[in-house]
Amino acid sequence: MERRVFGVETEFGLTHLGRERRGLPPDEVARYLFRPVVDWGRSSNVFIPNASRLYLDVGSHPEYATAECDDLLDLIASDRAGELIMHDLALRAEEALERDGFDGSLYLLKNNVDSRGNSYGSHENYLIPRATHFRRLSTVLLPFLVTRQVIAGAGHVLQSSDERAAHFAFSQRADHMWEGISSATTRSRPIINTRDEPHADAGIHRRLHVIVGDSNMSETTQLLRFGATDLVLRMIEAGVPVGDYELENPIGAIRHISHDITGTAAVRIRGGQELTAVEIQTGLLEKAKTFIARHGAHHEHVEKILELWERTLEAVRSGDHSLVDQEIDWAIKKRLVDEVAQRHGVGYDHPKLEQIDMAYHDVRPDRGLFHLLRRRGRAASLLSEERIRAAMMDPPATTRAAVRGHFLSTARAYGAEHTVDWVHHKLVDRPLEALMIKDPFVVEDERIEALLDKLGDRASQLRELSVEEREAQGVPLALSERYTLTADRPHSDPPVI
Amino acid sequence: MSEQPQKRSHGGPGEDGPGEEPGAVPGGSAQSQQKAGELDSLLDEIDSVLESNAEEFVKGFVQKGGQ
Structure with a gap:
């Protein structure tokens, strides 16, 4: 096999240190952390526009699974994007906790053990x-x-x-x-x-x-x-x-x-x-x-x-x-x-x-010691900040992930109920037309395009948003909408005669 | 990754190699003084970002086991 599909799943450790009183236990903090995710996708287990999966796993661990990658730097970029996505959620959770009277500091650690010997992992997937x-x-x-x-x-x-x-x-x-x-x-x-x-x-x-x-x-x-x-x-x-x-x-x-x-x-x-x-x-x-x-x-x-x-x-x-x-x-x-x-x-x-x-292992860029060492030239890096930021928003271009990201972002723009997983793509209103993509190297699929065409004339109605427009949406960057509908909306009220 | 850092002692913590205590290089070269200064500044910055009660932080970091 010339090309290989890779993926990494990372479970993060989570802790809340209260300022005046004890911090909240991890399972409660995890709910705060995932509040924007649930608001966005009505579930704490979702595929996001960059085609990765974001979820709460066994033991309330926040987990991020990279999309399928066939290039090692894409894989590392997607994994690093996961850290920044968690960081973004952590800042929002810290504010929400404070509003509810739980002042303190929230820590997300990309490590594998706590102080009592509990362990959680970093799982690699290799297609063979x-x-x-x-x-x-x-x-x-x-x-x-x-x-x-x-x-x-x-x-x-x-x-x-x-x-x-x-x-x-x-x-x-x-x-x-x-x-x-x-x-x-x-x-x-x-x-x-x-x-x-x-x-x-x-x-x-x-x-x-x-x-x-x-x-x-x-x-x-x-x-x-x-x-x-x-x-x-x-x-x-x-x-x-x-x-x-x-x-x-x-x-x-x-x-x-x-x-x-x-x-x-x-x-x-x-x-x-x-x-x-x-x-x-x-x-x-x-x-x-x-x-x-x-x-x-x-x-x-x-x-x-x-x-x-x-x-x-x-x-x-x-x-x-x-x-x-x-x-x-x-x-x-x-x-x-x-x-x-x-x-x-x-x-x-x-x-x-x-x-x-x-x-x-603290993912927070201004506090984590790895990041501090990197800023001081004591740890090497391979990827630019721009590349990692792009990986927070967009799927890798050379695998099936590109199709998944495109499908779910398009469905969202039209307000169409949909479900996706690694293989399946479904519009809830058209259950019999659900599609599987079994080849992880596919980057375009005519059947998917035909299914999305049923939502409306995308060429005239859909516009891809710029990075600045996505940043301005006020939601976590990774959950920002990729497309928007232009003026002639298909679902707008019929013109008054 | 362009250059390799200079060799250092790899003894365990608490092992005092003579002349390797960063602050204790009387009359050392400007370069070694600069290095000692950089290390001091790094360790100071670290102290400023860490929770001051190390034990409380460590003991408070308890998770449920994952996969």
């Missing part, structure tokens, strides 16, 4: 051919994902427990995974979830659902995370030999690796050999380099991904984290945590450092 050998997912992909934390972990200040002292770990999520591959999600969180909902033609595609990842703040880390995973999948799909690193105990291994920031923790693979995460990753990286040398790069970021992959492994192997401490989340965070520890003369068991860890 149905024919992909399941066996190779466990012998190649699973070891890759277990060790991927050393290149893409968000870093974590881990508190002391019976087993070990407080320390800095690679991953937030590692301690919360319970199985290698299974179909469960909350009951026994697996690294790879096999729930088979391809949202596409099930005869051709499978959706690989990866639950193990940490939520990343850094765009460069995201590029490496999704880009390297895509490369490993590509080798699996091509059937090239990638070595066999099948782990004896994937869950033991993922924790063991996370807890050893020196990167020397060894894990046992089938056959009894002991390897470090860096050795397994290096083995896969070398195969990927050979694969690309032979088959050519399939997108313009491949070289950058391979270079950053190699440099990050070298940083772990050598202990010289400064090699990547502007580009890889765990290293960016660790540098800051260690500086704060030194200034205050405290160790990893001090709440101050846990607070720094959490505040790194």
Whole structure:
């Protein structure tokens, strides 16, 4: 498969700190947060004009699922747009709370753990051919994902427990995974979830659902995370030999690796050999380099991904984290945590450092520590603010998401009741004409156009609004109307004779 | 991403490498003083945006488990 569809779903942590009295509990704050969403779509589970999905999930977590993307930068832009959408909602919720007498500060954290050890995720979706050998997912992909934390972990200040002292770990999520591959999600969180909902033609595609990842703040880390995973999948799909690193105990291994920031923790693979995460990753990286040398790069970021992959492994192997401490989340965070520890003369068991860890993931641009570091040139970025802002409003142009966004925005302009999901498009008044689009790479669909034509003469009646006009609507930018009806409205009263 | 930051100590917190305490470089070069100044300014800014009671903030951040 030359092109691949990607998506990321992010669950956010939510907390309200009251100024004079206790803040409200998360489920109540979540209702405030989603008030504009419910006003807009009469539900707390909606697809929005940029074709992404915005909803309240299990445990009242605000969640954002990016639209289908086939370009890694589009994917990262859509994910970053999700942060800003949540931020926009948070500011409005804070004001609404104050009006109701609940003065305080609302925090939305794009992280994966709270202070009591509850975890929530950052789930990746990769479209893979149905024919992909399941066996190779466990012998190649699973070891890759277990060790991927050393290149893409968000870093974590881990508190002391019976087993070990407080320390800095690679991953937030590692301690919360319970199985290698299974179909469960909350009951026994697996690294790879096999729930088979391809949202596409099930005869051709499978959706690989990866639950193990940490939520990343850094765009460069995201590029490496999704880009390297895509490369490993590509080798699996091509059937090239990638070595066999099948782990004896994937869950033991993922924790063991996370807890050893020196990167020397060894894990046992089938056959009894002991390897470090860096050795397994290096083995896969070398195969990927050979694969690309032979088959050519399939997108313009491949070289950058391979270079950053190699440099990050070298940083772990050598202990010289400064090699990547502007580009890889765990290293960016660790540098800051260690500086704060030194200034205050405290160790990893001090709440101050846990607070720094959490505040790194604060989505609020003027308060979140990742954003603060980026402004000071201590964290790299890939995308302009304009691109992320555009991704808040408009769907990616090169996938089915373009059709969904166009369909729902047009229906809204005509005031036509409608429902959409990843695959379906329906005007409520015309239930028998509901349409499915099973091909996620479709960017235009004649059937959809014919259905929308029944709403009116769009060429003369519909006008696309400018960015300025959308900003002026007074609603969250992501919920702004994309089209407006011009003067000759189809539903206006008949002229008086 | 144009340039790499300079090497630093990667010792754990509380480990006092000689001469690596940012404020304690008497007669250090202008460059190292500038770096120390930048770090001080960064840490001051961070202190100004964080909730002052770290423990309360951390303990108050409790969610239900998600997926």
